[in-house]
Amino acid sequence: MKTGGGNILSKALEYERKALDFYCDAQTQCESQLGEKMFSLLTRDKLRMVTKLAEIHSAMCQGMSLEKACALTEDDIVPQTGLDCDPAPITGNAASAIRHDADYLDDALSKQKGCLDYFEGALRRAKDPRARSFLRQALEDEQGHRVLLLDLRSHCEQAVENLEH
DSSP states (O other): OHHOOOOOOOOHHHHHHHHHHHHHHHHOOOSSHHHHHHHHHHHHHHHHHHHHHHHHHHHHHHTTTTTHHHHHHTTOOOOOOOSSOOOOOOOOOOOHHHHHHHHHHHHHEEEEEEEEHHHHHHHHHSSSHHHHHHHHHHHHHHHHHHHHHHHHHHHHHHHHHHHOO
């Protein structure tokens, strides 16, 4: 693997695995059902991305070109957005649970920014059309994660505000 593609994939895997670890932990630590479902969705999606990156990296380590390795996953990378449930109304003494989950969301948004920045930079540097296509799809996936996190963060802020008034 003499191309810069291997370095791109190694670094992408590092970012994605850190985010996956964080999402898995956040899923178990969330105190609200909405936070738990959101991080469950993100965990599944992030695991899918890590698996695809690892497949490409493995193929390149076995001598496959970046172009052919990226073609292996072309049809498999489909961004998934949206919750599979409607946010349930928040009642009772839930403000502390929501604030707790909001802290995880802030951390997740920070990690997500690192992933987005990396994929944007990698896309700018990539020359191969298949690698660019893969990176573009990965970037769209990361942007979808960011939108989900921002939506949930907004929902948490609004819920706490409603509970306090």
